[in-house]
Amino acid sequence: MNKMEKVLTTPDLTGERIKRYLLDGKRFDQRKEDEFREIAIETGISKKAEGSARVKIGKTEVIVGVKMDTAEPYPDSPDKGNLMVTAELLPLSSPRFEAGPPRFEAIELGRVIDRGIRESKLIQLDKLCIKEGEKVWNIFIDIYSINDDGNLMDAAGIGAVVALKTARIPKYDDKEEKVLYGELSDKEIPLSKEIPLSLSVHKIGDHLIVDPTREEEDISETRVTVCISNGTIHSMQKGGEKELSIEEMEKILNIIEKVSKEITLKINKYLK
Amino acid sequence: MTKNFKRPDGRKADELRPMSAKVGVVPNADGSAMFSFGDTVAIAAVYGPKIMHPQHKQNPEKGTLRCSYNMISFSVTDRIRPGPSRRSTEISKITEWALDPVVMLDKFPNMVVDVHINILQADASTRCAGINAASLALAHAGISMKNLVSSISIGKLDNQLVTDLTKEEEDWEEGEGATDIPISLTQDGKITHIQLDGKIKKEQLKEAIKLAEKATKEIYEIQKQALKESLKEDNE
Structure with missing residues (x-):
């Protein structure tokens, strides 16, 4: 019988070993502290979505789809479209995830990515109004984990912007006032020029690392996720139990700035 | 075959859409597989056997197979609200019965094998693609099995039987409309699952099952090939 008693968290011994390695500036997979695993992106993975992407960071994999429909605007923004980001941590993607209503991790993942996109004003929601006070576009960004080997957060953030960038608005029948699903126009979703990226830094002992594997993420004491767009920070969330010194916080911001430039270069061709 | 009958995508009545299958698509899982019929794509991951919790659900006589079927919100043109529905709950159970x-x-005994099926993209026959992927994933996980299960939807469009329905065909309105018959079979000719929606006479249903037998032979070859290829990779 294989893997009867699957270990659901990283054993202490492995955690100790990871920390000891870090003292020598080493990681299990030979990476530097501020080095990402290989990123692979595929776009247009769904024929039914208005835009979609698959992002792999090492063995971690997420898929992201953009769907659109029309609805009445909210009273406080009668001339603006709406954005909704949800994330599901599929039981398929890890023995740790269970079916049922979303738990905290999935809720946080969706909300952190949502705020990054919203606050950076990536989507020009005022251009998604069909008829003021009556009808606007809704944009749904749905994130699904396919394999969790750590750092789903950053994979989701990359997937969301790439999926948005490749999306085409469905045709809309003005007379019938309905969306013609399956018929995409050649209109892109109106996006700002600068593309925001949500990236995380984790603290293990006195070390700050990016792109943790599952084991590293398990022993991470603190996570800071920052949404940054061309050097401007648009959102930030600290997670985890441990405190950070101001000095560490500054270091984290420097790391994010450096890494965001590198990642932007890597994924640029999908953002054009 | 009725004269002049044309399928919307030009296939012959007993022709399946192009299929593909691959195992090992979810590295975390004990076994996993992708199976597709044309634009319908399913992936399945197996976790276990593991001790069944809560304890009162343990069966000392034999283990439990637990399947869950889920459609990704953007697998269809009208976004599906994420989370379980009455439909997905039923298909999950049907899938368990098809594989049991x-x-x-x-x-x-006292253990459970979890099979998680997700439909990434849907163009009808999703439960069949799901069952095919699940069967492969179980084999890939090394779970003891007597056989593989292969699943196909047979349709009756007006009065014409066809193999492997698409969404467009499922919505057929002319004449007697569409009858949808998803069927799962083992290679020794045992039906492990059959459902039917529509209108059909007994004789024609028998014909439909024959068509399913023929189609599942083709599916089985694709499944077998996918498993063989994974062994090749392991040996490299």
Whole structure:
């Protein structure tokens, strides 16, 4: 019988070993502290979505789809479209995830990515109004984990912007006032020029690392996720139990700035 | 075949859409597989056998197969609200019943094998693609099985039987409309699952089952090939 008693968290011994390695500036997979695993992106993975992407960071994999429909605007923004980001941590993607209503991790993942996109004003929601006070576009960004080997957060953030960038608005029948699903126009979703990226830094002992594997993420004491767009920070969330010194916080911001430039270069061709 | 009958995508009546299958698509899982019929794509991951919790659900006589079927919100044109629905709950159970007969559950009393199926993209026949992927994923996980299960939807469009329905065909309105018959079979000709929606006479249903037998032979070859290829990779 294989893997009867699957270990659901990283054993202490492995955690100790990871920390000891870090003292020598080493990681299990030979990476530097501020080095990402290989990123692979595929776009247009769904024929039914208005835009979609698959992002792999090492063995971690997420898929992201953009769907659109029309609805009445909210009273406080009668001339603006709406954005909704949800994330599901599929039981398929890890023995740790269970079916049922979303738990905290999935809720946080969706909300952190949502705020990054919203606050950076990536989507020009005022251009998604069909008829003021009556009808606007809704944009749904749905994130699904396919394999969790750590750092789903950053994979989701990359997937969301790439999926948005490749999306085409469905045709809309003005007379019938309905969306013609399956018929995409050649209109892109109106996006700002600068593309925001949500990236995380984790603290293990006195070390700050990016792109943790599952084991590293398990022993991470603190996570800071920052949404940054061309050097401007648009959102930030600290997670985890441990405190950070101001000095560490500054270091984290420097790391994010450096890494965001590198990642932007890597994924640029999908953002054009 | 009725004269002049044309399928919307030009296939012959007994022709399946192009299929593909691959195992090992979810590295975390004990076994996993992708199976597609044309634009319908399913992936399945197997976790277990593991101890069944809560304890009162443990069966000392034999293990439990637990399947869950889920459609990704953007797998269809009108976004599906994420989370379980009455439909997905039913299909999950149907899938369990389709696979139960071939899995040697008596080998692991008190344990459970979880099979998670997700439909990435849907163009009808999703439960069949899901069952095909799940069957492969179980084999890939090394769970003792008597056989693979292969699943196909047979349709009756007006009065014409066709193999492997698409969404467009499922919505057929001319004449007697569409009848949808998803069927799962093992290679020794045992039906492990059959459902039917529509209108059909007994004789024609028998014909439909014959068509399913023929189609599942083709599916089985694709499944077998996918498993063989994974062994090749392991040996490299």
